Amino acid sequence: MGKVFDWIDNVFHVKKPHRRFLKRAILPDGLNYFYCLGGAAFTSYLLLLVTGLLLSMYYVPSEHEAFSSIVKIQREVHLGWFIRSVHKWSATFIIVFILSHTLRVFISKAYSKPKELNWVIGALTLLFAFASGFTGYLLPWDQKAYWATEVGTSMGGTVPLIGKHIVYLIRGGVDLNGATLIRFYSMHVLWFPLCMSLLLWAHFHMIKRQGIKVNL
Numbered sequence: 001m002g003k004v005f006d007w008i009d010n011v012f013h014v015k016k017p018h019r020r021f022l023k024r025a026i027l028p029d030g031l032n033y034f035y036c037l038g039g040a041a042f043t044s045y046l047l048l049l050v051t052g053l054l055l056s057m058y059y060v061p062s063e064h065e066a067f068s069s070i071v072k073i074q075r076e077v078h079l080g081w082f083i084r085s086v087h088k089w090s091a092t093f094i095i096v097f098i099l100s101h102t103l104r105v106f107i108s109k110a111y112s113k114p115k116e117l118n119w120v121i122g123a124l125t126l127l128f129a130f131a132s133g134f135t136g137y138l139l140p141w142d143q144k145a146y147w148a149t150e151v152g153t154s155m156g157g158t159v160p161l162i163g164k165h166i167v168y169l170i171r172g173g174v175d176l177n178g179a180t181l182i183r184f185y186s187m188h189v190l191w192f193p194l195c196m197s198l199l200l201w202a203h204f205h206m207i208k209r210q211g212i213k214v215n216l
């Protein structure tokens, strides 16, 4: 494998300009399995992206076809049930891993200076992960998804003064209908993954710069 890479490097000279990316600071002593939780969350995130991209080839974000396209994925598309299951389980595990990772960071007091900004970036990532779960839940467009989202979105209405406007903004109208479905689909497959990818890039960039804090 090394020989193949050396041969490619001979032709394209890839190593030298990318040395900055390939070289990593040596990890500190005292790390244990709890320091893998962030990596486990990231693995779930990558699984979500890959399976989500595959699902988007068959899912139809329309009031009339969303439910039947999910039934088709489940029953007719080759390995569709499997891809959908991996997507759903990864969505569950990412929350479990992020929350445990947050607890690990909290216990090792890695939220304190100079890492406070990375804590905030992490917290924003968590909010996007929750929002992705919420928007994804509506997409099957079955009774459970519809009424759960009806209840979830109506909670925005409890905000004093601007509550009505918040509900209108989230639903794309007064009622929950096809406009909401398209809005949620757009958030779920475009806006949120884009924001999360940018936040994670910043998160990892800071870890590379600041290293990992071990509380021995």
Ligand code: HEM
Binding pocket: 034, 035, 036, 037, 038, 039, 041, 042, 045, 098, 101, 102, 104, 105, 108, 110, 111, 115, 118, 119, 120, 121, 122, 123, 124, 125, 126, 129, 200, 203, 207, 211, 212, 213, 214
């Ligand atoms: C999808 C979400 C997230 C991913 C993929 C992720 C990934 C990672 C990874 C790979 C590390 C390196 C060390 C380790 O794994 O323990 C790390 C460190 C860190 N994370 Fe996250 N993280 C996420 C969410 C969060 C959240 C929600 C917070 C806090 C609210 C947070 C705060 C931090 C901080 C402060 C560090 C530096 C820790 C240290 O120096 O020991 N992260 N993250």
